Amino acid sequence: MTEPRRILDDDPDELDLLLLGAGTEEAPSSRAKQRTLLALGLAVGTAALGAKVGTGLTGGKAVGSLPVALFAKLTGVGVVAGGLAVGAAAVFTSMSEEPTARNTPAVSAWLQEPSSTPVASASTVSASEEEGLEAPPTVASAERKVRLAPAEPAPRVPVPVESSEPAPTNALAEELDLVERARAHLQAGRARDALRLLDRRDADHPRGVLGIEATVLRVEALVQLGDRAAARSIGEAFLKRHPRSPLAPRVRQAVGRVPSKAEGEPR
């Protein structure tokens, strides 16, 4: 069968390159992947924690001068008064937003609280909400890797390592370590030890990125200890705030609510 010709192989112009490039250059932050690994219970400590920093969306070009340059590039016409007018605010929001925090190619950029706003139900999401401030997931900077002191992979019936190893050198790694060790304690039936580590995580990383995962573990630990009232209180607050979180089914199960139907599974 004859393979269709791709746009990129078919004499693309500047606009084609711009549009297709936008589709391929966007990349998730490395913390997104780490959170997924954590949610899956996979060991994260042994992997080099890479801060993959791609070509993101923060641009860096001066606002105001670009439309004209873009326009000239696309049309071959010289500078034209008025430049390139862009659609209404409903389409392009807050052009002045410059996520400078995310422009900082440092671990501190990972310490921002992950988006915890509940995903609106299908019937209430409006176009302007959907097209709201979309923070670029990566920062435009040189690639940087942050290495952890190698840690043991979490065993199936784990004995958590109360570390005599040198402390990890960045906040995200520390937070990951605490949460992962708490999980290991919980799996081994040591709920009190798990809660102790989660308390430490809350105190040391009040604005950490693993708040959701830590809360879910806390609920499970409280259930294990028999403190159903506290588990339910925290669990219900979590479900109210994050009804569609991927971890919501675990919380529902822990507090004894009817588990929700798993979404998105191919039949």
Added chain:
Amino acid sequence: MEDAHGVLSNALAVVAHERDHQAQTARLRRVVDESFDFVWRVLRRMGVPSRDADDAAQQCFLVVARRLKEIEEGRERAFLFQTAIRVARNEHRSARRRREDGEQKLSAIVDPAGGPEDIIEQKWARRTLDALLATMPDEQRAAFVLFELEGLTLRETADVLGVPQGTAASRVRKARQHYDRRVRRLRERIGNGGSR
């Protein structure tokens, strides 16, 4: 003697189970390492806003983790893609409303009547692409994302979509025609805006 035999059998079963568990864990880790970025990008190009993409990606992999034993080796990416499509759909309104919103956004781009002039090139391109993709029927959009953006071959595209190659080729061609029409109109609007 029988007791010893029973104990040995149990021990062997435990070892075998443990090995299987480790193999599944390693496989899952490999799947995440190899496919996380791909799944995230697919979710974004199928319309999931960036603020929700992390959670949506996590959801996809939680599904895979639950179903891993049922998934044939080497078919993980196809399973993930199909899961991502469903997750993206769950996050959104009806297909018709998505396309209508996409048309509206696309027609608002490069409006010479007004609007802020200060844009960032990549943001502009991304939003334009997303608006354009939103106007495509889902099947064409999926084929376009895989073939044109992710660079899969036609065979790989068909495999991930779970359709015959002929069907995949047809969707790719229709998506390309759709893209060409919309981009042609966009070029015309840019040209008109520049001449004023």
